[in-house]
Amino acid sequence: MHRLILVIILTLLFSHKHKILHFTFLFLILCQVRLLVIHHLCGTRLGHLIFQWRRRIRQCIGIYG
DSSP, X not given: OHHHHXXXXXXXXXXXXXXXXXXXXXXXXXXXXXXXXXXXXXXXXXXXXXXXXXXXXXXXXXXXX
């Protein structure tokens, strides 16, 4: 699973020319993985808080992207 994610990240890094896209994709993938891990470890309440936090960051990324 982790190797697959690394392959996807590396593919995105080498296939896109814009640095903003690199970091946006990296950030979104890492957030998705972190959200899944935290959701399974700590339960739904914390997972819900992380989801709201991620939504705010996605709005901020929208300004730059």
